[in-house]
Amino acid sequence: MDYTLLFYLIANSVLLFSCTERKETCKTVVNEEHVGELLPCILKDTLDATCYDDMCKKINKKLLSYALDTFFSNKAKWSNFNGTVLVEKNGVILYNKSFGVENNIERTPINDQSKFQLASISKQFTACAILQLVQAHKIILTNTVDQYIKDFPYPGVTIQSLLCHRSGLPEYMHVFSSKIKDNYVCDNEEVINWFIKEKPAIAAKPNTKFAYCNTNYLLLANIVEKVSGIDFATYMRNNIFLPIGMVNTYVITTNNEKINEHRTTGYTGSWQEYKTDFFDGVVGDKGVYTTSKDMLLWSKAIYSNCFIDSSVMKEAFIPRSFEKAGEKNYGYGFRMLHPQSDTAKLIYHNGWWKGYNTCFYTSPYYKFTIIVLSNKYTRTVYAVQPAINILCGTKADALSAEEGAD
Numbered sequence: 001m002d003y004t005l006l007f008y009l010i011a012n013s014v015l016l017f018s019c020t021e022r023k024e025t026c027k028t029v030v031n032e033e034h035v036g037e038l039l040p041c042i043l044k045d046t047l048d049a050t051c052y053d054d055m056c057k058k059i060n061k062k063l064l065s066y067a068l069d070t071f072f073s074n075k076a077k078w079s080n081f082n083g084t085v086l087v088e089k090n091g092v093i094l095y096n097k098s099f100g101v102e103n104n105i106e107r108t109p110i111n112d113q114s115k116f117q118l119a120s121i122s123k124q125f126t127a128c129a130i131l132q133l134v135q136a137h138k139i140i141l142t143n144t145v146d147q148y149i150k151d152f153p154y155p156g157v158t159i160q161s162l163l164c165h166r167s168g169l170p171e172y173m174h175v176f177s178s179k180i181k182d183n184y185v186c187d188n189e190e191v192i193n194w195f196i197k198e199k200p201a202i203a204a205k206p207n208t209k210f211a212y213c214n215t216n217y218l219l220l221a222n223i224v225e226k227v228s229g230i231d232f233a234t235y236m237r238n239n240i241f242l243p244i245g246m247v248n249t250y251v252i253t254t255n256n257e258k259i260n261e262h263r264t265t266g267y268t269g270s271w272q273e274y275k276t277d278f279f280d281g282v283v284g285d286k287g288v289y290t291t292s293k294d295m296l297l298w299s300k301a302i303y304s305n306c307f308i309d310s311s312v313m314k315e316a317f318i319p320r321s322f323e324k325a326g327e328k329n330y331g332y333g334f335r336m337l338h339p340q341s342d343t344a345k346l347i348y349h350n351g352w353w354k355g356y357n358t359c360f361y362t363s364p365y366y367k368f369t370i371i372v373l374s375n376k377y378t379r380t381v382y383a384v385q386p387a388i389n390i391l392c393g394t395k396a397d398a399l400s401a402e403e404g405a406d
Helices: 003-011 049-059 061-078 119-135 159-163 188-198 214-228 232-244 292-302 310-317 385-392
Strands: 017-021 024-028 083-089 092-099 288-290 328-330 335-337 346-353 356-363 368-374
Touching: 049 061, 049 092, 061 083, 061 092, 061 385, 083 292, 083 385, 119 159, 119 214, 119 232, 119 288, 119 292, 119 310, 119 346, 119 356, 159 214, 188 214, 214 232, 232 292, 288 292, 292 356, 292 368, 356 385, 368 385
Parallel strands: none
Antiparallel strands: 017 024, 083 092, 083 368, 328 335, 335 346, 346 356, 356 368
């Protein structure tokens, strides 16, 4: 690993924060003993100086870095890209560069501390919160949602079916749209209560087909709260982000001025600012803000056997969309490309929400991670196939730039 990441981790101080739980404000103090407690395990394979230099030569760091810079610099110049990029391979950071500004009014340049809304990439964290509770024997995946949410009107919907988008539930952003009001933000509890009261028609019988649906992850966030006894933002902060060392990562409902420093603003392609959205307070399906280097730690954590046991974590990477044969599939919060191939398999997710376009790709075989975070709308963010070709040294089947419309 590039030593700048270690310096980054050491320099970050412990953050004490308060959280907003639905409509009431609560205060939570972080247990400092848990901040970064998993880092020695997650970073145990960090290359020493000699091994680092040897690895740079082995993978031809200079050539790869040049090729990546050419690709991403051209993207910034010709494709309206405003954001940050971080690429690592075999423990060596090949590329770490930012383009543009956090906010078009203050014109603060994007840097390593800049925080971006991950949009649907947030689903990875929600899925792993559930897997943590499974590992702790507090959740059983075959349990149904009505065992956790009183009066839930859709029988037969299991926790597992939510994780892999096989619940058949309707998309809340579509059926709840008639409730949208100007200058008003709803939360998970309000959407769930509306579902219980209005009982909109189910889209399909549970576990009969795959259908990507944000409602699933809204419900999973609520189940994390029910089981843990604390609000979702606090659970994520105390049990996932801080132990891994992701001190600059938080859920949008966290109320803390310090952690909001360097928070970017979302824009249209013509620099029109996206105002607060009616669904901004709904989390689990989206709502995580983070930095590129925190996401690199996340990439290491999910494969480390330090964060969640590998026997449990591997369930997230098993294809669970069975209706169509093809090269794309979905597990628990993670998408997969070429899921049946050890060499070509990619674990990834993209995101879009109100000006934010994001993508996160990892290859267990080629041992690389690509992180692209943008706060100015452009679908070209998702066109990372050339970068994958550079890192693999070969041309895999082309990825669609349409993949990011989550």
